[in-house]
Structures are given as C-alpha cells and as structure tokens.
Amino acid sequence: DAGITQSPRHKVTETGTPVTLRCHQTENHRYMYWYRQDPGHGLRLIHYSYGVKDTDKGEVSDGYSVSRSKTEDFLLTLESATSSQTSVYFCAISDPGTPPDYNEQFFGPGTRLTVL
Amino acid sequence: RKEVEQDPGPFNVPEGATVAFNCTYSNSASQSFFWYRQDCRKEPKLLMSVYSSGNEDGRFTAQLNRASQYISLLIRDSKLSDSATYLCVVHRLYNFNKFYFGSGTKLNVKP
Numbered sequence: 001d002a003g004i005t006q007s008p009r010h011k012v013t014e015t016g017t018p019v020t021l022r023c024h025q026t027e028n029h030r031y032m033y034w035y036r037q038d039p040g041h042g043l044r045l046i047h048y049s050y051g052v053k054d055t056d057k058g059e060v061s062d063g064y065s066v067s068r069s070k071t072e073d074f075l076l077t078l079e080s081a082t083s084s085q086t087s088v089y090f091c092a093i094s095d096p097g098t099p100p101d102y103n104e105q106f107f108g109p110g111t112r113l114t115v116l
Numbered sequence: 117r118k119e120v121e122q123d124p125g126p127f128n129v130p131e132g133a134t135v136a137f138n139c140t141y142s143n144s145a146s147q148s149f150f151w152y153r154q155d156c157r158k159e160p161k162l163l164m165s166v167y168s169s170g171n172e173d174g175r176f177t178a179q180l181n182r183a184s185q186y187i188s189l190l191i192r193d194s195k196l197s198d199s200a201t202y203l204c205v206v207h208r209l210y211n212f213n214k215f216y217f218g219s220g221t222k223l224n225v226k227p
Binding site for chain 2: 041042043048050056090094096104105107110
C-alpha cells in the first residue's frame with residue numbers, strides 16, 4: 001500500500017468553527033488532491049496541488065482552502081464549517097509516470113467529518 | 117454533462133454469475149482509464165487499468181472503446197468477496213493530471 005495517512009480519521013465539530021485536515025505521504029509524489037465523497041455524488045475534487053506551494057481549485061472549492069509547504073504534506077482547511085460540509089474527505093496522490101503507462105491515484109484512508 | 121457516467125445499480129447476482137458494468141466518458145481527450153473498487157466506508161483502490169487492446173486479470177476483464185468513449189468491466193465466476201462499489205475513472209495528464217470519477221456501480225453477490 002502507498003504511504004498515505006490522514007488525520008484526524010474522525011472529527012465532530014460545530015458550525016462556524018475552523019477545521020484543518022492533514023494528508024501526509026511518504027511516496028514523494030508530485031500531485032496531491034483533496035476529494036469529498038457524498039451519497040449520490042461520488043468523488044468530487046475540492047483542491048489539488050501540482051507541487052510545493054502550487055495549488056488550484058477543483059469543482060467544489062467554495063468554503064475550503066489548502067496549503068502545501070512541503071512535498072509530503074497537504075492541508076485542507078474549512079475556514080468556518082457548515083453542516084453542508086459534513087462528508088467523508090479523501091486525500092490522494094499521483095505521479096504521472098511515463099506515457100503510455102500513466103500511474104494511477106492512491107488514496108488515503110479518509111476522514112469522516114461531521115458538522116453539527 | 118457529467119465527465120463519467122455509470123449505472124449506479126445495485127446489481128444483485130448469485131455466486132458464480134458473470135456480471136458486466138459499463139461506463140461512458142464525455143471528453144475524447146482523456147488519456148488513461150481505470151477501474152477502482154471501493155468497499156463500504158473504505159478508500160477506493162485500484163482494481164485494474166484499462167488498455168485499448170483490452171486486458172484481463174484473473175476473473176476480471178476490462179475493455180476500452182475510444183470511438184464510442186465507452187469502458188467496460190466483466191467479472192466472471194462472481195465471489196461473495198466481489199461485493200463492493202466499482203468506480204470508473206478517466207485521466208487527463210494535460211489537465212493537471214486530473215482524474216474524473218463516475219459515481220460508482222454497486223455490486224451485491226449473494227450466496
């Protein structure tokens with residue numbers, strides 16, 4: 001298994017509080033991603049990073065920010081959590097590899113976040 | 117239009133059955149294709165990559181039709197342990213190495 005950890009694994013918080021989720025990798029992969037997964041929606045990309053300090057928005061980025069100060073760490077912050085951000089959050093990593101054998105994504109174990 | 121579309125199922129099949137899943141993708145610039153498996157409350161894990169020539173891994177066969185923008189997964193001799201959600205994934209390297217996921221097809225294999 002790829003070396004990806006997420007912390008915390010479970011969190012319950014209250015509306016309006018800031019929350020930071022951490023993703024840590026030991027694979028030295030260039031790309032890192034944050035997804036959320038909700039019933040009926042599948043995996044939706046929140047933000048991604050293509051290098052240290054290089055990040056960009058995904059399809060559902062409102063209310064989220066990210067930072068990547070080191071290759072191995074990618075942080076997701078909910079500035080002021082809302083109940084609509086209750087979800088399972090997955091971090092993923094990838095390194096493109098050499099065509100035509102592109103490499104896949106590897107996922108962390110997920111963080112279950114409940115916002116009351 | 118969604119990037120990747122799959123039938124959500126569930127597909128309820130008896131042990132030993134053959135079952136097929138399909139998905140379609142909307143962007144012809146997609147470069148590589150995968151099937152992932154996700155067990156309940158777990159992270160997705162790669163099941164197999166999908167190549168234009170088709171590929172097989174034991175009881176699993178994946179096919180890609182670029183002209184129709186269509187990907188399939190065939191599972192033969194289904195086992196109880198195959199019960200899971202199967203995610204169809206397409207990849208575009210030249211769009212910041214992004215991966216696009218279908219919503220998944222749920223498979224229940226019954227004794």
